Amino acid sequence: MCYTLAAKRTLMPWRASLTVDSIAQLKRDLNHAFATPRRSIQNPGIAFVFTGQGAEWAGMGLELLNYATFRNSLNLSQAILSDLGCTWELLDEMALNVEITNLRHPAYSQPICTALQIALITLLCDWGVKPDRVFGHSSGEIAAAYCTGAISHESALKIAFYRGLSASSLLQESHSPGAMMAVGLGEDEVLPYLHKTADGDTGDRLCVACINSSRNTTVSGPEVLIRALQTLLASDGVFHRRLDVSVAYHSTAMQEVAAKYASSINGISPGSSEYGNPCMVSSLTGHECSFEELRDPAYWARNITSPVRFSSALRHIGSSHSKKLDDRKSQKIDVICEIGPHGVLKGAIKDNLKDINLKHRVDYTSLLTKGLSATNTMMEAAGLLHCAGGPIDVPKTNAATPALEMLVDLPAYPFDHTKQYWSEGRLSKNTRFRKMPPHELLGTAVSDWNRYEARWTNNLGVTQSPWVKHHKVCRLVVAFEDTCVLTVAR
Template sequence: MNPRLFAVAAGTEDLLQVLLHAHLDRIRAGRDLPALARYCHEAATGTTGAHRIAFAVDSYDDLRTQLEEACAGEVGRVPAQVTARRPGLVFVFAGQGAQWYGMGRELLAQQPVFREALLQCDRLVSEFAGFSVVEQLKLPAGEARLDELDVLQPTMVSLQIALTALWRSWGITPDAVVGHSMGEIAAAHTAGGLTLREALMVACRRSALLRRISGKGALATTELSPAEARAVAEASGGGISVAGENSPRSTVLAGDSHSLAALVAELEARDVYCRVIKGTVASHSHYVEELREDLHTALRTLEPAPTRLPMYSTVTAEPVRGAGLGAAYWMRNLREPVRFAAAVEHLGAAGHEVFLEVSAHPVLLSPVRQTLEHGERQGWLLPSGRRRAEVRSMLASLGTLYACGREPNWAALFPQERAGGLTPYQAAVLEAVRRPRPAPVAAGRAVSA
């Protein structure tokens, strides 16, 4: 059964508790229950207010269990005052590392908007790179070429663009965007700085050039602080450089294989996490200098536009100014260290509190959390997908976004249901809300997800 979003709201906490108990009583009785999709549609469209709760369900048994937990106060909640002020939402586009075999298949099968957006990307990738994104996603692991950089990166950018289209169809649009390395391509398109054609051209031509430096260096992810990482780089005599600062305690280093292997052994002896990232090249380091002229030539036809919403650059850590996403920018994106932590700090300082990672599986939520905690800031951190739970994880995040004050497009979420007056059950539920119920359970404090 396809997962659905169950969502209800009320004007006060007491009324919300009455509403939750009314639904629980109805489902426990189990008589004359409609299809789960219709039930969830009626629940979502039949109530309103700043006191909200929502969760993804795939059966009535699942819904009953989650309602029992909610009625017992066992579910973390977004406070109503947060819902009322509708905190700023950031779309966070990941770089490499979120991929997994089988990604996208559930969404292709169940979500027409995602499928159509991915097919649009597929046509452009076929033109620029000569392969089919959709075909690669459907191939068995032994036949797919997703371990090849110039196949993986255009595929991941296409997935991110299709996920963004699905979020928008559900009524969720960002107030700002940020991208990590390759993720800046989809971020630039989402912000309006690049057309779809331009974004896929950057993804295809950039990754094709990167193949030329394959084997000349690699990347390693570490739990070193930025200051510690810089000290390691300075002590290496040029063999290692800092390729990215993800959080106050997470960095990426670039270097030759010998230097990185020695570093891994040294840090393991000190019980410090360090791992060479497979299938990468030493981007964000001097190794990409030889690509400078060819990348400029490959992207010379770009005609970037001013972004329509803030795009916080992980090259400068500041919002992109004007039409600044031309060929020179994408060389800087490839050559300079990724300043992800600084960009997140600036987003937090600007008042953004909700961070939705747009990727096939979350890889940046932990660095975002670490950065916000370091700055003593609150945040709600949400994925756009998880391995083998693509739709359900998106709906769970949509439920938190609803609790954070966003208004979903219920018609898009329940396309088979027809709007009209209140159904008899909706009317009965609203009548139950008007009746007092003793001893409501206090809501728990919200936590990052």
């Protein structure tokens, strides 16, 4: 039935979707669990946003191995990582349960998350979904750059692999462990708290690592200062949450490994244009970035040391004045898909869209959600894209099941005919609603009436005007007071 509705029936503009995993659930939910019907639009603008580190979880995305495209991408990533000297197996590490998983270690989580994001991009592309804009949060920029075609699959994993190794070396060599914390305050509001927690003896201080929205920032620095900040925020009733990372990314501590990291990723190679060459807006600068920038190792060294300007990047994408680098007409964004282990950026995205105060609707969806089946969350995202009017091949989303035949006995659509629709052109309307009746000599005013150049049309004949029989003139033009000109034929 899914195949028949999606591939053999007319796709109407008003659409709704339903995700089910059994016939019993279909029977139970068919009449009341559909998404709210909505009117789709033609060629909606689609943006991909890539999650940074910290959202990973054991078993993420493994249900999607039923799709050959997703599985082949991860197998290719495994081969690339092996060539880089990786000693562990990608799929084996992803399948470890939460008690023994190594995902908390940056040497594992960085390349695994990037490989997962690349596999998700490949699967979406196989379904027909290609973005108009891409941007990433922190390490999410690696997969975003790959999606643009600026860097190859091999280079993306090399950047992620050595990023993880650099963070691990910092973790082992540092005498003061680092930490990060999300705070429910804007950049200007959180700065006074950072001044209060600064250590005057050692000179250590916290810094703003990520500017996510006007109401959310991430603070990074020594763990002892993070604990002190936690106490201050709790006493003032300010929202705060420790991130599940053990490295103070985007802080001054990362300067210790930045140069070595840049040296280790030399020789970044270009990728292909299979994803449509979308424009990438950098969360490092808040503006569009060129392929040359993304192939420069110095860019990725700055990516781990500089603040993440996620809010600026999203506002730039949401702006109606945002243009692609080739100066083509701007494509407004209608759907934002978060690509990563979990939809951790949803709140920041909603906050920024609210601040921008766009005049059109922007939908958000996350491809994966922690603890839920990846098949279900991908299907729900596919349903949203389809209802929004996106170019998604719905039958391919069910390609993990055997090919099904077309149903020929589905009932016709129950169209509502209580309201009449009539599309009529200007000429037809002028003819039907003319103000003056026909004149025996002048005829009727032409349909394309212009009062500055008045014209009439008439067919003179004996049947309609018997007097014409006595006024035949051969090959002459007779003028009547400059009002009209009649050509009288024999």
